[in-house]
Amino acid sequence: MIYLDHAAATPVSAKVFEAMQPYFLNDFFNPSSAYLPAKKVASEYEEAKGKIAHAIGAKANDLIMTAGATEANNLAFTAVSPNGEVLYLKTEHDSVRNPAKRFVYQEIEVDKNGRILTDDLRAKISDKTELISVALANNELGTIQPLAEIAAFIREVRFDRLSRGVKTPLYLHSDASQAMNLLDINVARLGVDLLTLNAAKVYGPKGVGALYVSHDVRLTPLALGGGQENGLRSGTQNVPGVIGFAEALVNAKEHLNGNRKKYAEFRKILLEGIKDYELINKKHSLDNFVVLCFDGLDAERLVYLLEDREVYVSTGAACAASKGVRSHVLTAIGLSDSEIAGSLRLTLGETNTKEQILEAVEIINEVVAGEKARIHA
Amino acid sequence: MPKVFVGMSGGVDSSVAAMLLVEQGYDVTGVYMKNWSKDLPGMKCPWADDLADAKRVAVKLGIDFEVWDFEKEYHEKVVEYMLKEFKKGNTPNPDVMCNQEIKFKLFFEKAMERGADFIATGHYARIFSPESHLARAIDENKDQTYFLYRISEDAIAHTLFPVGEMLKPDVKKLAKEHGLHNAYKKESMGVCFVGEVGMKDFLKEYIDTQPGEIREVETEKKLGVHEGAVFYTIGQRHGLYLSGTAGEVNDGLPYYVVAKDLEKNIVYVSKNLNDSHIWTKELKLKDVLMRGEAKDVLVRLRHRAPLVKATFDKDTLHFENEIKRPAAGQSAVIYDGEICLGGGIIA
Numbered sequence A: 001m002i003y004l005d006h007a008a009a010t011p012v013s014a015k016v017f018e019a020m021q022p023y024f025l026n027d028f029f030n031p032s033s034a035y036l037p038a039k040k041v042a043s044e045y046e047e048a049k050g051k052i053a054h055a056i057g058a059k060a061n062d063l064i065m066t067a068g069a070t071e072a073n074n075l076a077f078t079a080v081s082p083n084g085e086v087l088y089l090k091t092e093h094d095s096v097r098n099p100a101k102r103f104v105y106q107e108i109e110v111d112k113n114g115r116i117l118t119d120d121l122r123a124k125i126s127d128k129t130e131l132i133s134v135a136l137a138n139n140e141l142g143t144i145q146p147l148a149e150i151a152a153f154i155r156e157v158r159f160d161r162l163s164r165g166v167k168t169p170l171y172l173h174s175d176a177s178q179a180m181n182l183l184d185i186n187v188a189r190l191g192v193d194l195l196t197l198n199a200a201k202v203y204g205p206k207g208v209g210a211l212y213v214s215h216d217v218r219l220t221p222l223a224l225g226g227g228q229e230n231g232l233r234s235g236t237q238n239v240p241g242v243i244g245f246a247e248a249l250v251n252a253k254e255h256l257n258g259n260r261k262k263y264a265e266f267r268k269i270l271l272e273g274i275k276d277y278e279l280i281n282k283k284h285s286l287d288n289f290v291v292l293c294f295d296g297l298d299a300e301r302l303v304y305l306l307e308d309r310e311v312y313v314s315t316g317a318a319c320a321a322s323k324g325v326r327s328h329v330l331t332a333i334g335l336s337d338s339e340i341a342g343s344l345r346l347t348l349g350e351t352n353t354k355e356q357i358l359e360a361v362e363i364i365n366e367v368v369a370g371e372k373a374r375i376h377a
Numbered sequence B: 001m002p003k004v005f006v007g008m009s010g011g012v013d014s015s016v017a018a019m020l021l022v023e024q025g026y027d028v029t030g031v032y033m034k035n036w037s038k039d040l041p042g043m044k045c046p047w048a049d050d051l052a053d054a055k056r057v058a059v060k061l062g063i064d065f066e067v068w069d070f071e072k073e074y075h076e077k078v079v080e081y082m083l084k085e086f087k088k089g090n091t092p093n094p095d096v097m098c099n100q101e102i103k104f105k106l107f108f109e110k111a112m113e114r115g116a117d118f119i120a121t122g123h124y125a126r127i128f129s130p131e132s133h134l135a136r137a138i139d140e141n142k143d144q145t146y147f148l149y150r151i152s153e154d155a156i157a158h159t160l161f162p163v164g165e166m167l168k169p170d171v172k173k174l175a176k177e178h179g180l181h182n183a184y185k186k187e188s189m190g191v192c193f194v195g196e197v198g199m200k201d202f203l204k205e206y207i208d209t210q211p212g213e214i215r216e217v218e219t220e221k222k223l224g225v226h227e228g229a230v231f232y233t234i235g236q237r238h239g240l241y242l243s244g245t246a247g248e249v250n251d252g253l254p255y256y257v258v259a260k261d262l263e264k265n266i267v268y269v270s271k272n273l274n275d276s277h278i279w280t281k282e283l284k285l286k287d288v289l290m291r292g293e294a295k296d297v298l299v300r301l302r303h304r305a306p307l308v309k310a311t312f313d314k315d316t317l318h319f320e321n322e323i324k325r326p327a328a329g330q331s332a333v334i335y336d337g338e339i340c341l342g343g344g345i346i347a
Helices: A014-020 A036-055 A069-079 A094-100 A118-124 A147-163 A239-273 A299-308 A318-322 A328-332 A337-341 A354-376 B012-023 B047-061 B071-087 B094-113 B153-157 B168-177 B199-206
Strands: A063-066 A085-089 A104-108 A129-133 A171-175 A194-198 A209-213 A289-293 A343-347 B003-007 B027-034 B064-069 B118-120 B125-128 B133-136 B212-216 B222-226 B256-261 B266-270 B279-290 B296-300 B308-313 B316-324 B331-336 B339-346
Touching (some): A014 A239, A036 A063, A036 A239, A063 A069, A069 A094, A069 A171, A069 A194, A069 A209, A085 A094, A094 A171, A118 A147, A147 A171, A239 A289, A239 A354, A299 A343, A337 A343, B003 B012, B003 B094, B012 B027, B012 B047, B012 B118, B012 B168, B027 B094, B047 B064, B071 B199, B094 B118, B094 B153, B279 B331
Parallel strands (some): A085 A104, A085 A129, A129 A171, B003 B027, B003 B118, B027 B064, B212 B266
Antiparallel strands (some): A063 A209, A194 A209, A289 A343, B133 B339, B212 B222, B256 B266, B279 B316, B279 B339, B296 B308, B296 B331, B308 B316
């Protein structure tokens, strides 16, 4: 098997799996229970949260642990008052677009590389805007956004509002799910008020995520109950999940530079070896994202043909593909319908070796040649 | 090479049909007919998954694949018809309508415009040539002519049913042997086009109903309440929530729905299995559609129900033995031996 879809899911690493196991069988206690073994679990849980927070330059108390990034994104939007307005990047994931659409919303346009058009942000922001959501790296293209620049602009807007006596708060939210493997994330340097993290994309367990919340943001819980996670996320803590997440994030941070180098090399092999394509994510992209357009071909067919050869790739976000809708991301960067239909996303990761990448090049070339022959037959 | 457009639903039958056509040397194009894509509350419409399953098979067979969108037409011709009939108190069959109006009309016509020699589907049915007679499948247990009896002679003359000559277990075996992944797919239940949802849940979304009384037909006594008369079908035994004293109601005998008064919103039930509402020797049909003539015929009153003997006279079936009366709106399908001559809607 050659797995080239790490943006969709990553396997749980052996170290992470090992770290989680005791908390299923032996240390299964409810952290809220009174006796000592449970208190031990509670303190290990807090320690794990501390590690996750430390990895992004925050404190444990700033984190609300959730059941994945979708929940964290939804929770972030509870910062907005009922009549508040929101802005989000046109290429955001559905877990941002859909909660945003409960409010008065506008989409910020992107350029052909998928980067934010800051002039459009300037044009669309108003005194009613309360939240701006811009993913640190896009899930279909890997495009990295200049978040610090956006944060600087937002600070200007806040000063301006303050000086005019406008009391509407303004927050910057970012979904960092895809970026955590490759970018050194620090909330202060990014200048975000809310940041979504996701264990499932960093070789941690699925269904575990977190929302970083800076001190001046007021959120409303999505579900009410026992008041865990500062009263913002009730429900018995997912101890093994959070332990696994912490381990995964610590590992990711350690391997950051080695991974980037490795993926850059693999990316080069793919780009030099594969024939007759156009590279879609040319600039400002995460090193492990390779989006190729085979114009005139149907990339979905390529996915099934590659599946037969045990090479697993995708045409875009897994969830968009399963709904049978055209990628809104590829549409936003100005691709034509036939270019979108011909676009294939390869995302590299820790399961890959150089031999695999070389083999993948051969197989992709064979499959593409076969499709072309079929069409022209 | 004769050109065939094969309707592919993502299920095992149409997948094997496509595979057989490729093996037989036809120039095959797979088509997914997109008839319905709306999600219902708590129920995701499976169309995108079905489409992906169909496409995967087409790709593995190395054939062209297209999606033909009939959603608007399906709504007009099938869903609206169905809702209209339910509102009248009838129990229509959407599959019969879908075959008549969509698969063997719009799909057929579009395929012909595209230069097809034939269309094909994964239905269990046969066509006897050169007379172009629609006939029951080899697999009596799976025969689907009950749903196909209203399709036109022109469509029949240009249709192939590759799995109609096979037994279902053999179709599944063939799919496995050829690595068609959907050999393992569960067969869908419920309203065919919506997925795993019952007709009642579907109708609740579209028909405004009022609760009403359930009464015993012989005594007019109120036995319970219902959620809306349209949800009940004549002959129905399950899903009746009856109250009353234990001795009167719970004597172990089930109640059947025997009649409905749509105007007064009353559902009538009886436990008298000999109630005249239940049994009959005669059925009057409307919208009769016959492709041939015969007096002594075999009749099928429900999908997979045994064939019963009758004589057919213009629009009336006279049965040799008493039959349990099917709900109005269902179909009576008429056969001469193996050949499906046509049928009509039960008035």
